[in-house]
Amino acid sequence: MSAIASTARPAPQTTQMLLVVLKARTFIALILVFAFFAFAAPNFLSTANMVIMSKHVALNAFLAIGMTFVIISGGIDLSVGSIVGLCGMVAGYLILNGIDIGLGWTMQYNTIEICLIVMVVGIAIGAVNGMLITKLNVAPFIATLGTLYVCRGAAMLFSDGRTFPNLSGNVEYGSDTFRLIGAGTWAGVPITIWMLIAVAVLAAYIAGRTPLGRYIYAVGGNERGAALSGVKVNRIKLFVYMFSGLCAALVGLIISSQLVAAHPATGQSFELNAIAAAVLGGTSMSGGRGRIGGTIVGAFVIGVLSDGLVMMGVSSFWQTVIKGLVIIAAVVVDQAQQKLQARVALQAEAGA
Amino acid sequence: MTVSLQIRGGTKVYPGTKALKGVDFDLHLGAVNVLVGENGAGKSTMMKVIAGVEQLTDGQVLIDGQPVQLNGPDDARRYGIGIVFQELNLFPNLTVAENIFMGRECTRAGIDINRGEQRARTRALMARLEQDIHPDTLLGDLRVGQQQIVEIAKSLARDARILILDEPTSALSATEVEILFRVIGDLRRQGVGIVYISHRLEELLRIGDHITVLRDGRITGARSMQGVDLDWIVRAMIGEASKDYAKATDHPFGNEVFRAEDICLSRPGGMAVDHVSLSLRAGEILGVYGLMGAGRSEFLECVIGRHRHATGRLFVEGRPLTARSISGRIAQGIALIPEDRKNDGLVQILSIRENMTLSSLGQVTTAGIHMNLGAERRRVGDFVKRLVVKIASMDNPVSSLSGGNQQKVVIGKALMTRPKVLLMDEPSRGIDIGAKAEVFRTMRDLAAQGLGIVFVTSDLEELMALSDRIIVMSNGRVTGRFERHDATETALVAASAKGHSLREPAA
Incomplete structure (x- = not known):
């Protein structure tokens, strides 16, 4: 036994190195993509471009963070794109019209109140998803597909399919600051990015340092086992869909603020980009595995790739093809990493 | 009575355990060969070898005196070996007839399934088994006992020469058991070799012709059933010298x-x-x-x-x-x-540490939110030492451990809740x-x-x-x-x- 161990020792050194490289693959990919465009696309490294690009990435990153929790718990949330659209419309409606409370009176809201209401709407839709999945036992794919349609339809109904234009707000009501969400900066960095940092840090903290986060992983890894260990599985599932709804609501707010308008078709197919970012970042679709940091890097890879290709003048059709290939490659490499990791662990434990 | 299938020097090694240690087994045709032993004695492993599901690490399987290589269930089936596993391998979403002919459907020209013929043959099988089960019933709608009958019918439909029944009666009612025994009697008269595994010793005494007893992967008794009684079986199963689980302490009980x-x-x-x-x-x-x-x-x-x-x-x-x-x-x-x-x-995908503390995270958590990861590691380390769990690192996935060490992790998880x-x-x-x-x-x-x-x-x-x-x-x-x-x-x-x-x- 000892003879085997001593001869086998040098090999794991290289395996360990390979494992480190594989684990950091998304990050390495990001650096490579970045370096490539820095040479190939003029103005890629300009500050203006960085700001624009980070804003693009941020929108997907918000959704991807929420999606990561959902996927780790073993589910899927297809409704986020529609929640983005609906929440944008709610924000637009509140700014333009307020709420008619009858008798000729109308309630008007300031920016903070509008943000809170929109966030509650997003969380509530997430709660509906969670209820459908936990109480009525609807498969997550179907439940969120249903809310995808319902929310998109509801967004259209808000305005008969028209855009709410000119959401610059009203000083009297205190809603003129709404534009700052998308356009404002603090310390030279867009507010949107500050929000992303806050949400990402919160999510990473939940995932790594709270029992809630641990339970999300446990539920996704083995629901029955988690339940028998005393984990309140339904509450955990409810939380992940509500959190995902909240993330989508934030994106709805940001987009309508950036555009100073709300269009009911906003957010179409955003859910697919979010899933792609999570998977690219190493989240396992079968649940139980994934990291917030990985997801954010994944969102950056997708964002940098598409913006860079645009700047290089690559046709959008080719962009789509390339994006797909990158995702497939990421999953294939992920499989290799899992196999290697399992083998290394088995060897280590066999020697223990 | 003829011996048709033999295992000579059969050894099967799984990672971490030796399930079979050089067994010699004879399967007699036209007889009921009963097989007993405690859980983990190697009965199921031996049957899986015969059914081609598992391959011997060492030793050989002989059919009619010729060594054969059974590389999969299909090979075994070609030799006329059918097995009814303890866990049923059926499709609850398909009908009884579809289940019975799964993988070998009656077809016209190899494409179109001849449902009429399948139904007719299923009806004939059910009549033979004295069961009133309609061929078009969804399998999932049947009771477990009836499902077991369907599983047996499936082997019969293949004209099995050797039929292995792994604890077939555990889910059957008394009348269903009677019917099963009658069917077994019929098959025996037709020359089918039956291997019958059960924990119910009375059943074995009643229908067995030959008995083989396994203990810890070794055969500790093999003889004709004549003169065998309960005492003999229990002795062969457990052994003369009891293993040493001796009661170490005699302490007074509390309230x-x-x-x-x-x-x-x-x-x-x-x-x-x-x-x-x-x-x-x-x-x-x-x-x-x-x-x-x-x-x-x-x-x-x-x-x-x-x-x-x-x-x-x-x-x-x-x-x-x-x-x-x-x-x-x-x-x-x-x-x-x-x-x-x-x-x-x-939770196989999580680490040893995360599994151990899953039930008791509250004890290392402040204000219900903040986990103290250092305290968690110390607690896990403490229990790993107390329970003598052999691990290289508590951050390795729990699936990399042997069965015994995994069980200690589960025990640790339970004990951490201070039960x-x-x-x-x-x-x-x-x-x-x-x-x-x-x-x-x-x-x-x-x-x-x-x-x-x-x-x-x-x-x-x-x-x-x-x-x-x-x-x-x-x-x-x-x-x-x-x-x-x-x-x-x-x-x-x-x-x-x-x-x-x-x-x-x-x-």
């Missing part, structure tokens, strides 16, 4: 720590747990013995709160157990070590002898520290060695209560067969 009154759990067509009452004192180990499906695991699941519709009253240290949820019951001092380690006990009552469902299943002894020593130590332990086992030797008191369950009911010193193996076996037995025993 009553747990009581269950009238626990009932209904299931389709009967009661899984039928008015079970028991009480347990601090420091006591209560063994629950019974056959598969006797309701033992279900009882433990009722106590931990897995079945919301279970009825009855539970008390911990005299106070009623008010919580309905599993987490609530854990908080009130109950902990369960489930039978199915892989699916119920552990007053520990429920252990088959704690020694699927772990090797050395690890078993360590698990048992741990159980003794815990009892000596004042923990009350209820443990379920199908292993008589384990039961006798560890229990301070014994309860026997059968068909969801308690059919026997014994003190350790006045329990005999024969009495236990008799009690475990009550309500199952073909002739209802007088007692």
Whole structure:
């Protein structure tokens, strides 16, 4: 036994190195993509471009963070794109019209109140998803597909399919600051990015340092086992869909603020980009595995790739093809990493 | 009678354990070859080898005297070997006829399935098995016993020359067992070689022609059934010299720590747990013995709160157990070590550390939010040392451990919740002898520290060695209560067969 161990020792050194490289693959990919465009696309490294690009990435990153929790718990949330659209419309409606409370009176809201209401709407839709999945036992794919349609339809109904234009707000009501969400900066960095940092840090903290986060992983890894260990599985599932709804609501707010308008078709197919970012970042679709940091890097890879290709003048059709290939490659490499990791662990434990 | 299939020097090694150690087995045609042994003795492994599901590490299989290589179930099927596994391999979403002809459908020109013929042949098979099951019934709509009949019909449809039945009666009612025995008799007369595995020794005595006893991967007895009695079987199963699980400490028991009154759990067509009452004192180990499906695991699941519709009253240290949820019951001092380690006990994808603390994260958490990862590591390290878990790193996935070490992780998880009552469902299943002894020593130590332990086992030797008191369950009911010193193996076996037995025993 000892003879085997001593001869086998040098090999794991290289395996360990390979494992480190594989684990950091998304990050390495990001650096490579970045370096490539820095040479190939003029103005890629300009500050203006960085700001624009980070804003693009941020929108997907918000959704991807929420999606990561959902996927780790073993589910899927297809409704986020529609929640983005609906929440944008709610924000637009509140700014333009307020709420008619009858008798000729109308309630008007300031920016903070509008943000809170929109966030509650997003969380509530997430709660509906969670209820459908936990109480009525609807498969997550179907439940969120249903809310995808319902929310998109509801967004259209808000305005008969028209855009709410000119959401610059009203000083009297205190809603003129709404534009700052998308356009404002603090310390030279867009507010949107500050929000992303806050949400990402919160999510990473939940995932790594709270029992809630641990339970999300446990539920996704083995629901029955988690339940028998005393984990309140339904509450955990409810939380992940509500959190995902909240993330989508934030994106709805940001987009309508950036555009100073709300269009009911906003957010179409955003859910697919979010899933792609999570998977690219190493989240396992079968649940139980994934990291917030990985997801954010994944969102950056997708964002940098598409913006860079645009700047290089690559046709959008080719962009789509390339994006797909990158995702497939990421999953294939992920499989290799899992196999290697399992083998290394088995060897280590066999020697223990 | 002819010997048609032989295993010579059969050895099968799994990572970590040796399931078969040089066995020589003869399968007689036109006879019922019964196979007995405790859980983990190697019966199922040997049958899987014959059915081509597993391949021998060493040794060979001979059919009609010729060595053969069975590389898969298809190879075995070509030699006319059919097997009915303990776990049914059927499709609940398909009809009975579709199940029976799965993979070998009656077709016209190899494309179009001839449903009419399949139906007719299924009807003929069912008539032969005296079952009133319509060929178009969805399999999922049948009772488990009927599903077992379908599984047997499936092997019959293939004209099996050798038919292996792995615990076929565990889910059958008395009348269904009678029918099965008649069918077995027919098949035997037609020259089919039958291998019959069962824990119900009475059944074996009744229908067996040849008996083979396995213990720890070795054959400890093989003879014709003439002159075999229960005592001989039990001796061959358990061995003359008992393994050393010796009761290390004799400590006084404390006050009553747990009581269950009238626990009932209904299931389709009967009661899984039928008015079970028991009480347990601090420091006591209560063994629950019974056959598969006797309701033992279900009882433990009722106590931990897995079945919301279970009825009855539970008390911990005299106070009623008010919580309905599993987490609530854990908080009130109950902990369960489930039978199915892989699916119920552990989250395979998570690390050893994360598995161990899953039930007790509250103890390392401030304000319900912030986990102290350092304190978590220290706690895990502490329990790893106490339970002598052999690991290289607590951050490796739990799936990389051997069965015995995985079980210790599950035990650690339960103990971290500081339970007053520990429920252990088959704690020694699927772990090797050395690890078993360590698990048992741990159980003794815990009892000596004042923990009350209820443990379920199908292993008589384990039961006798560890229990301070014994309860026997059968068909969801308690059919026997014994003190350790006045329990005999024969009495236990008799009690475990009550309500199952073909002739209802007088007692």
